[in-house]
Amino acid sequence: MLINHQHKNYESFGFRFKGEHQKKIVGIHSIGWEEVTSPSYDWDGLKRSEVGKCVFQYTLSGQGMIQVGPKEYSLSAGQAFLVKIPSKHRYFFPTNSERWEFIHITLYGNEAQKTFDFINENIGYIITFSPESEPIKLLLKIFESAVDQKITDAYQASAFGYSFLMELNRFVQNIGSPAEKWPESISKAVLFAQKHYNNPIGLDDMVEASGLSKYHFTRLFHGTISMTPLKYLTKIRMDKAIELLRQSDLPIEEIASQVGYSNGNYFSKVFHKKVGMTPGQFRQSKYTVPVNHIVID
Template sequence: MLLENGGFKSFGFHFSGEHQNAVAGLYSVGWERESTHDYDYDGMKRNEFGKYVFQYTFSGAGKIEVAGKEYTLAAGKAFLVQIPSEHRYFLPDDSEHWEFMYITIYGEEAKRSFDFVNEKLGTVIQFSPESSPIKLLMSIYQEAVSRNITDAYESSAMAYSFVMELYRYALNIGVSTEKWPKQVEKAILYAKKYYPSQIGLNDLVAESGLSKYHFTRLFHKTTNLTPIQYLTKIRIDKAIELLRMTNYSIDDIAKLVGYSNGNYFIKVFHKRIGMSPGQFRESKYTVPVDHVMTD
């Protein structure tokens, strides 16, 4: 269940089942990169009805107009809107691209959650890449890419879980959620998407727009990990997922998580987990991954 490097996809779901309207249903999920300025959605001119859109920016910038106000949607910003309603979101002329992930849900509980979050936090909200709603959104997208959402009950459960994470986030905002520096968020979002490629520190530095010295200091201050430790954590977490849920060979898993050399992957995995990937796969125990320490 890996994000496809460079592949932008969208998925629609049309399952029967009245529980979806009564509680929550999943209508669509996708990851897009828009670079033409024809991308322009008017919330009063769409065919959908009773749908709720959550859209999160990974890179570039878009804009949204709501109630006569215009907001810039840079990396880490999300918006929540109802369809239909008076809003318009688009790629502005001064932005070269807008890369984002979105989820569209519906149902009575979806409406209540979006109303609550909009009232408490507004239409445009800052989310850390490590926040639970964004992690869950990426997970739902991965499930769609892997064709694992096959009936109304799975899709409804995912939509409801997302609704609950929005509730939790809105209730905890300002208590346990801190705003991360924009440069760190951009690098983390880049790492989360492109970890299957052989990216490294220089790529994260370039994405941040800072010097290597200032970026590494700021990143460590924010996350308590170096950029390479963080990237390695992403890769090992995904490797663990693949070891548990697939029969892929160790060499194949190494390549899928960004290591060209299977032997080096085994070395890194053993240093973090305390056993080889093969031993981990055979073990009945669950080994938690909270921090990654690498050379």
């Protein structure tokens, strides 16, 4: 199974770009995907050397803990915390947890400070997001760009950071009731697919990521997302293929490889079935066909 060696490529990236404009708008200080299993993971918001930073940390699986002022909050899959440094908070690995897997981004700048202040004052410090919510999908895209070494200057970092803040603003403005909490097993499978769609993964890998039996997983997945696991994986791949066809001049064979297909001909057949035209036809019409995502029935 691919999951056995690919699901453990945890990485973190720090960015130290010059440019005063980032302080006025927003800059990315760091981003990472991590797993912790030791009580030594313990961050006190009043004892850190970073000043003027804003931390967004989203739990993917397992359990963590954060204390804000006198209140403690348990963090499970789908929950994120938003805190500023310095402030009176402490997030840590609790003794009753076996593991805590999360993705995090640390921002700075006037806009980041204002956004976090607004959310903390009006929504709180803990927010629930589904893996399919726009802020989380964008966060995964930023992480993927960091892995691919595509964040190479202060302007790219600011653009990503500002876009993430805007998606956060949009999300919290639309909160009318607490977000529906997905089962952790489904969140794990969805995030696994979003992270590894460019590899030849399939249903068995998603099942293994979920920790459920295949029968239970497929029923629960469809009940949560209203599509089968393989249809969801295909949707992710087609969305990425559309992005590459519209924004790059990569050969079709290379695009097929980047979205998880080892054979360009098979990729073209799947693309034609889902989109209604071949990849080449889509590329030729990319300026007249305003399609960025595909809805699969």
